[in-house]
Amino acid sequence: MKKLILSTAALAVSAGVAFADNHGKTVRLGTEGAYAPWNFVNDAGEIDGFERELGDELCKRAELTCEWVKNEWDTIIPNLVSGNYDAIIAGMSITDERDEVIDFTQPYTPPDPSAYLAMSPDVDLENGVIAAQATTIQAAFVAEQGWTVVEFPTPEETVAAVKSGEADAVLADKSFLDTMVGSDGLVMLERMEAIGGGVGMGFRESDAELRDMFDAAIQSMKDDGTLNEMIAKWEVASQW
Amino acid sequence: MSCLQTIQDYALRSIGIGERLLPRTDFTLCEQVTLIGSGMIWNIYFGLIAIALGFFAATGMALAKNSQNKWLQKPAEFFIYVFRGSPLFIQMFFAYAVFVVLKQNMPFFAPFTSAWLGATLVLFLNTTAYTAEIFYGALQSIPKGDLEAADAYGITGRPRFTRIVWPSMLRLAWPAYTNEAIFLFHATALVFFSGFPVWGQRGDALYYASYFADKTFNPFVPYPILAGFFILLTLVVITIFGQIGKHLNRHLPQAAIRRPNFLRTIMR
Amino acid sequence: MFSYCTDPSTLEGLTWLSCYLTTGKHMGFYLSFVTVIVLLLITAPVALLFGFAGASAARSRFLPLSLLGKTYTAIVRGVPDIAFFMFFVIALDQAFEYLRHKVKCPDWSEPVRQGNDFVVCAQAKLPLSTSPQWVHETYGFALAVLTFSIVFGAFAANVLYGAMRAVPRAQLETAEAYGMSTRQTFWRILVPQMWIYALPGLSNLWMILVKATPLLFLLGVEDIVYWARELGGTKTARFSDYPHGNWHAIYFFGLLVFYLMLTSVSERIFKRITRRLSHGQATAAGEAQRKAVQ
Missing domain, CATH: 3.40.190.10 (Periplasmic binding protein-like II)
Known part of the structure; x- marks a missing residue:
């Protein structure tokens, strides 16, 4: 809980009400950066792709400040549970094995073959x-x-x-x-x-609140159809 | 499943004997130790072949570098410079990329993209270069008196080399060569980490260690197990090389030989 | 970078190459060479410090301390460096955060280990999660330096231990005869003289250190190997303005050349230092220099 109250007003710019206590909270998103079209490094050396756009939009809706972190696929989960970033958004399929160690949001793309x-x-x-x-x-x-x-x-x-x-x-x-x-x-x-479930964001199990925030943001994107548009644009999966 | 059963199933898994499927859930300590140990077979294989062949190649290479003939000396110098001057990791990666290209044009190179041949070749060339430099240094510091004595007795040509020069060279080079052998065994952990693919989940110790680290999401168990296996291997190498070193020095007054010291021998 | 680079698909030959080689991604690649060299320059003295501490400990008459020094060097050197790199960074990070947590949040009631999670209070996080990205990167870099220093410090300890023993006994006995204390003898006589004996081993160690830097990417630093892998990979026209096939061999050849240059420059520098250090020393090389001056 303490983590969420940590608010430094100086950084807060947006004027939302729904998630008022998130202002200025920085959430670090971990991704691989080598899996086009989900996430990759573009010519300019920046993280780009479907999940970059999705993550930025989710952070906007949850009124969080987000920063992107690249991490090798092999150690992406150990570094999450160790607290080096707060969420994984790296085309990670929701599986039982992984679910035992970390928590997933609802899938943002349907299971794809x-x-x-x-x-x-x-x-x-x-x-x-x-x-x-x-x-x-x-x-x-x-x-x-x-x-x-x-x-x-x-x-x-x-x-x-x-x-x-x-x-x-x-x-x-x-x-x-x-x-x-x-x-x-x-x-x-x-x-x-047909292996693996849909793709979702991963969080530490002790971080349920942050997960719920992103879960709500994903739901709102599903509801107003923006998620489907994004999926179509990047051709990552079938529609919802 | 009892630990004995696990050992039966997985002790030879890295060479394709035993249970085909790797454990997927409820990983026991026994499974981790057994499989990582099984992977050590590959590390020992790479190390043994490279050292055995590299030993002879290095003797030739050292002689070439020591030779008066420019056509022998310059290429040997260049070979040693390239392999000692660049990281083994890059050599491996580069070699794999080159083998893949060669393979597409010449079927002869087909097996070279597999670790058992390609990586062994790179390790062999690498240890040849390092060992050659050690042997070359030893050749240069053979006591002048030994050679003069040989000349005085009229020992020349082949016998002069096999009876006088070579044994002296080995004796002088042995402590440094022991270090090289230890480092080479350590270097075998790089094989499946730098380009060479793992076939049918038959990998080396590091491959299985990272398999478990990935499945249990806990790096603090498998890697220390891996470290333990390597310390064991290092001790075995030191013991064997120490015995050979003793044999090489058997004609010297015994008090002059210091006991091989674990600390002092692990320096390249 | 250049004004004509707006539509690379129309370019050819050298102009295409000039655009390709100046993309933001390539700038990251060039910067990583600097990262590697900076890391080397920082790690070397820090590792030497670790080595000095290790060697002094191993030399100590106090048994537990001497055992500690010897175990440190023996264990680190008996294990391939790659095995340490796989888990050291996370371990060090957690250790530091745990210590800070104990100091900063003494009345924290929840356990630090919650299942798989490692949870410390927000004030103890290193760096604070509100810190800008560059702080995180610097911290990651510092952890990499520390990991390298711990591993190579063990090797340095071994070299320095040998060098300390190589200083002629007569020098130390003379110092004692002049009434110097053990501490004075150590700092005024032994330490200044040991470097010349340590230099061959240390220069060798520097070479090994240089050749270990391709493993930096394991420590979470975006080094030259990371970028060479990334840039050399196949690029399709959909995600890049500069589509090309698999160019790994070319990029890795570049790295090979870089390392060859780095090691041969180092070799030259070490030759010069050896000459400098031999000056006035009670060794054959020092004697030769003395005679040459006369």
């Missing part, structure tokens, strides 16, 4: 080699099927592996792979996998 990208449409998944980003739900899925998984540290390298012939196909979020279809002869397979 994961898709395969390969050099030819008739690749044999069962006997082939499938690339996935290390320690993602997709990597775990391929391993569970008993197929051969080859794991790379970044999403970029998984696609590069398919192009170079290292792997036969890559399994990742459909929206991420959509941006790659067609380049260097990459095609998307018909087969999709």
Whole structure:
């Protein structure tokens, strides 16, 4: 509770009433910055993408001052629970495993299938080699099927592996792979996998109040249709 | 599941024997220790091959650098400069990127993008350069008297090298070479961290440690376990190298040999 | 950067390259080279300080202190640096916040560990969550320096320990004969003379330190490896004005050249320092210098 009352009036600019005691509270948002179109670093070296726009809008509605922090995907949750930033907004699917450690808001995009990208449409998944980003739900899925998984540290390298012939196909979020279809002869397979829930923001379990604030802001964006517009603009998922 | 069962299932997981699926929930300490230990197989494999082959290559490289022939000396100097002057991490990353490009044009390079060959090659070249520099320094400090005595007895050519120069060189280089071996084993942790992909979840100790850190969201258990395994490995290396060092020095008055000291030997 | 860069898709050749190399992202890349060098310049003296403390402790006649010094060096050096980098920063951060929490919020009733969460009072957060971004970045940088210093301080301790023992006994005995106390002997005789013996080891250590900096990105600092990975990756036209394929090999070649330059410049500087330090010392090199002057 103490965290929320910490208000320094000097920084407060906006004149809302609903969340009056948030004025000037700085919330630090952690993201990866390597997962277009969700979040990436643009030519100017700034964080850009669907979640950048979404996060800024949510902060505006909750009347919070937000700052963006980049963090490696591997340590994104440990750094949240350790308090180095206050929320994760990094295309993170809501899973039971993660939910045990952190708290999620309601999803801001509906569950979307994961898709395969390969050099030819008739690749044999069962006997082939499938690339996935290390320690993602997709990597775990391929391993569970008993197929051969080859794991790379970044999403970029998984696609590069398919192009170079290292792997036969890559399994990742459909929206991420959509941006790659067609380049260097990459095609998307018909087969999709329904793994993972929707994507939500992650918070420390002890930070329920902050979570509720963002949850309310997401709800208000869902209600007035701005969220759907944003989803359409960045082509990250299907509509609500 | 008992710990014994876990060991049966996962002790050889890193080379593809045993239970195929990694533990997904309720991670026990036993599972973490077993799998991280299993990953050490890879670290030991990389280290052993690179050191064994690098030892001989380094002897040749040191002789080349010590040679009067410019055509031998200059390339050897350049090779040593490049590999000692740049970080192994960058070498690994760069090598992987190059192997991928080569592979697309020449099928011969296909296996090089796998860690078992590609990373071993980089580690081998790296340790060759470091060891060659150590051996070169030792060659330069062989006591003049030893060589003069050899000349006086008419020992020349091959026997002069195998009986006089080489043993003296090894004896002088041994403490520094021990350090190099320890550092190389430590460096094997970089393999799956710098470009080389992990196939079928068969990785090294660091891969499994970060797997658990990622699944339990708690880095304070798996990484100290990893550290413990490496301390064990370091002790084993020091013991083995100490024995060999003793053997190399067996003709010297024994009082002159100081006991190998753990602190003093871990310096590169 | 340049006025003609507004629509890069119409550009070609060198003009395209001149625009490409001056994007904001590339500026971040160039800045990270400065970060790495600044980190090296700060870490070296701090690590030396840790090393000095470690070596003095290991040399101490007081057994627990000497054991502490020896354990510190043995453990840190028996483990690959990467293993420390994986969890040290979070551990240090939590340790500092915990200490501040104990001092600043003595009447805080909730537990600090709540399940997985690490919760301290708002005043104890480091830096305060209201601080501007640059404070957070500086703090992160300071933690990286501290982590590097702890690891490399252990190596330095080993070098200095050896150097202290290498100073000829006669020098110390002479000092005692002149009636100097143990402390005086240590500071006036031993310390000034040990550097020349420590220098080869320390220069070696500097090289190892330089070559460990590519792991900085593990400590949350956006270093040259982070940017080379980011910039070298495939860029599609949808998210960048400068689409290109996978250029990792090119960027990493650049890093390779940078490191080669850095190490060879360092080598030259160390040669010069060795000459300076040998001056007036009771070593072969010092003697040679003395004779040359006469």
